[in-house]
Amino acid sequence: MILEMHSHTSEHSVCSRIDAVSLVQAVHNMGFEGIVLTDHHYLWMPEEMEDLRRRAGIPEYFIILAGQEVATSDAGHVLVYGAERTLSEKTPLPAIRQEFPEAAIVWAHPYRNGHKPSPEGLTNPYRDAVEIFSSNHTVVELNRGVRDWHRHKFAATGGTDAHSTANVGRYPTIFEHPVKSIGDLAAEIRAGRCRPLYKEITRSRAPHIEVVELVIGLKGANKVRENLVIKRYNRLDAWERGNRTSHILKELGRYSFHGGKFRVPRPLGSDAEELVLIEEGVRGRTLFERVLRADVEHARFYLQLAAQWLANLHNMKLQITPPDEFMETEPHRLAHYVSNSDRIDPKHARRISEITNHVLEAERVLYLHHPERMVQGHGDYHPKNLFIGQDNPDDSESSYISAVDFDDSYCMPPAFDVGTFITQFRSQFFHHRDVLKTVNEDFFLATYLQYAEDAGDDFLAQVELFKARASLSIIYFLIKIGLGDSENLWRILVEAEHSLTSLSIHESHAEFRAD
Structure with missing residues (x-):
């Protein structure tokens, strides 16, 4: 049973900007099965709640219960479910427990304003549960609440602490068994048969x-x-x-x-x-999943989004990180890629070393003394790091694409991301030949060039360079997972060498045109 456990009405809480009818209707319309009104130092009477139900037009199966929020003199704010009268401000916590032994007492928003509850406070026997999810908590405080709940295993609830329509229903609590009265509710909380509604x-x-x-x-x-x-x-x-x-x-x-x-x-x-x-968190499915299940028209649309996202980033010519950082750290990264090649056939290991040296030398020639060619890139741009979704499921115009995993983002040549995507796309879809027959990396490259500004005459040559470099990262991964002798590794080696051959041809043509 799913309930809103912490809410305030403008009728009885001066801090609230939502009236009781609007509050109850909003919670009901969101699919909750009930609400508990917890105004500050005010306990709604049964006849008031029946009148509220009538005015709100809410069916009988939706329960409306009343507790209250109490500012104690010694234990912060608590939510009291099951007291039979309104409690005044600064009532001591032990006094509440003594007068109402069957009530459930929940510590309200205990992490608010950076407070760090002690284990003793979280397991205080005068309280029955702790409200770990609250709109009064920052996400950092929310995470601390989840951590402490797992660590100390106290009973926990969620409560929106709704004061307006903006955050109604944000943090529900789920009960294991149905409740029909405030007494049922208190008993379930005291037995620990409830928790915040969420997936972890x-x-x-x-x-x-x-x-x-x-x-x-x-x-x-x-x-x-x-x-x-x-x-x-x-x-x-x-x-x-x-x-x-x-x-x-x-x-x-x-x-x-x-x-x-x-x-x-x-x-x-x-x-x-x-x-x-x-x-x-990012909603949606990865580009890989989308393309795999799409018809040709939609697959091309998704690939177009990926190319546009990347061109949009590169066109901004941002330099968030230092422009010389990429070339300073690149030798270390490439050395890492060959660090496990002693576990495979020496002939393959030698070829990997030759490709690595060729890539690094070409990068030095092209970029070492040209920081102006660097723009902020993604660094690991591939179909499984891109999520495509829709804000409105019924409106295709609300489609969006989001890139994740920026751990390898540097100021880098734009061709780095393009070459990485092309190589990874072909590798990830290698066993899905039907996809590669209908939509492939050439379409991505053509779309990127359509939207990119000032790609440069040697851009395609640079793409070949970074296709070879991306192959090195895939080879490293294959060796790491024990596939160093696989046919797949041999294929990627051949593709890397082919890219470097294409790079040499591009360079030769450029020299010929210069002459």
């Missing part, structure tokens, strides 16, 4: 980071649903690298990437003490 999904784990997605609230077109990506680090240097990524995302947001057709995740919070970063 571990998306990835690596040696120094765990990524968890929190999806909070009810699903549906008229529902308020919050989607958070929590990145929890266990080393300071890893957190600092993540914080660098958050800075890039924040800066991109200043250039209209936090809304509209072209997007990136919005950074929402940072907790240096806990080594946590929080960003907005």
Whole structure:
């Protein structure tokens, strides 16, 4: 059973801007099964609630109950469910418990304003549960609440603390069993048979980071649903690298990437003490999933969006990170790609080393003394790092594309992202030949060039260079997962060498034209 547990009406809470009828109707229309009115130091009487139901036109199955929020003298604010009279301000917590032993007492918004509850406070026997989700909590405080709940295993609730129509129904609580009265509600809370309504999904784990997605609230077109990506680090240097990524995302947001057709995740919070970063979750499906299931027309539309997103980024010619950082760190990255090649056939290892040396030398010639050629890029632009969705499921004009995973973003040559995408696209769809027959990387490249500004005469040659470089990263991954002797690795080696041959041909033609 799903209830709104914390709400205030303008009739009895001076801080509220929503009347009781509008509040109850809004919660009912969102699909909740009931609401608990918790005005400050005011307990609604049964006859008032019946009159409210009549005026709101709410059916009988939707329950309307009343508790109250009390500012205690010794334990902050609590929500009291089951007291039989209105409680005055500064009533001590022990006095409430003594007078109403069957009531449920919930600690309201305990993390508000940066407060860090102690384990003793969270498990105080005078209280029956803790409100860990609240519109009074920042996302950092919300994450701390979830962490403490898992760590100390106290009973928990969610409560919107609704004061206006803007945030009604944001943090529901789900009960394991139906409740019909305030006594039922109090008994279920005291037994711990309730919790905030949300999903917690571990998306990835690596040696120094765990990524968890929190999806909070009810699903549906008229529902308020919050989607958070929590990145929890266990080393300071890893957190600092993540914080660098958050800075890039924040800066991109200043250039209209936090809304509209072209997007990136919005950074929402940072907790240096806990080594946590929080960003907005991205709704939709990856470009890979979309193209795999689409007809030709829609597949081309999705690929066009991907090309437009990238051209839009490059056309801005941003330099958020230092323009010389890419070439300073590139030798280290390329050395990393060949670090595990001793685990494969020596002939293949030698070819990998030759490709790596060729790539690095070409990059030095083209970019080492030309920081003006660098623009902020994505760094790992491929179909599984792009999400496509619609703000309105019934309106295709509301489609958007969002790029994620900016950990490898530098000021880099625009051709880097293009070459990476082309190589990764072909690799990811290699076993889906039907897709490659109908929509392929050539369409992406043509679309990108249509929208890109000032690509330059040697752009296609640069793309070949970075196609070869992207092949090195794929080869490294294949060796890492034990596929160093696979036919797939041999194929990618051949494609990398072909790209470098094409690069040489482009360079020869350029020299011929110059002569």
